[in-house]
Amino acid sequence: MVTRLCIKRRQLANIYNNPRLRKISFHVLRHWKATMLYHETHDILYVKEFLRHRNIENTMIYITLERQISQIGDNRGFHVKVAITIEEACELAKAGFEKFDEFSEGKIYRKRE
Secondary structure (H helix, E strand, O other), X not given: OOOHHHHHHHHHHHHOOOHHHHHOOHHHHHHHHHHHHHHHHOOHHHXXXXXXXXXXXXXXXXXXXXXXXXXXXXXXXXXXXXXOOHHHHHHHHHOOOEEEEEEOOEEEEEEEO
């Protein structure tokens, strides 16, 4: 039986030319939605009711995930610089910066203030 979720996944995988989208399950989408909901509201009881969990401990999983997500995007207390060339990256490393992330055109470095 082909479900609506299967059809939608197949359509999105074809539109975005990304076959990995076909592997996303309903549970993964539910988990993502709950984590983002907690990230926006910081109301664990609201998320518990949204998910219809009986036990708050099941919902507490989303707090841990949200904290990890928040830390990725939280650069307060850091000086942030971008290096495009190898020379720039070497200079930042010498100055005590650590590589934090990268993108197609360069690397992002940060150092505590």
